[in-house]
Amino acid sequence: MKIKKYNVNEEGLNRFFGPLEAKIMEILWSSEGFTVKEVQTLVNKDHPISLTAVMTVLTRLHEKGHLDKKSEGRGRGRVSQYAATLTKEQFINEQTKAVTHGLIHEYGDLVVNHMVEALEEVDSEILVRLQEKLTMIQKRKNK
Numbered sequence: 001m002k003i004k005k006y007n008v009n010e011e012g013l014n015r016f017f018g019p020l021e022a023k024i025m026e027i028l029w030s031s032e033g034f035t036v037k038e039v040q041t042l043v044n045k046d047h048p049i050s051l052t053a054v055m056t057v058l059t060r061l062h063e064k065g066h067l068d069k070k071s072e073g074r075g076r077g078r079v080s081q082y083a084a085t086l087t088k089e090q091f092i093n094e095q096t097k098a099v100t101h102g103l104i105h106e107y108g109d110l111v112v113n114h115m116v117e118a119l120e121e122v123d124s125e126i127l128v129r130l131q132e133k134l135t136m137i138q139k140r141k142n143k
Contacts, residue, residue: 001065033083
């Protein structure tokens with residue numbers, strides 16, 4: 001599933017989601033799944049929110065493919081439980097890959113140059129992993 005909107009001026013999950021969506025995704029990533037009421041109770045710890053608002057956001061996240069929904073019972077006794085379709089790590093990996101590929105496809109050399117410049121500011125462990133990738137690429141090219 002690809003996020004349709006990337007918020008450059010935000011941080012963390014708010015780059016991919018609105019604030020309430022991000023909060024709800026964090027909650028669901030921390031568990032095997034929760035009901036609407038359970039999610040509302042957990043969100044309420046930070047700020048009051050109606051059950052209807054939580055239900056609306058859960059429905060939208062489900063429609064976008066970010067959540068699975070399982071329902072049990074009938075009528076007023078019907079209870080729906082929501083769970084994330086991907087782990088947080090899988091989601092972030094998928095989205096950052098899509099953003100990176102999209103930027104390189106559209107802006108090519110400019111993006112690569114900015115990424116190389118940004119490497120001056122990264123942890124040395126990232127540079128070690130980059131060197132390993134470059135070595136693998138060079139070996140493939142030499143075959």
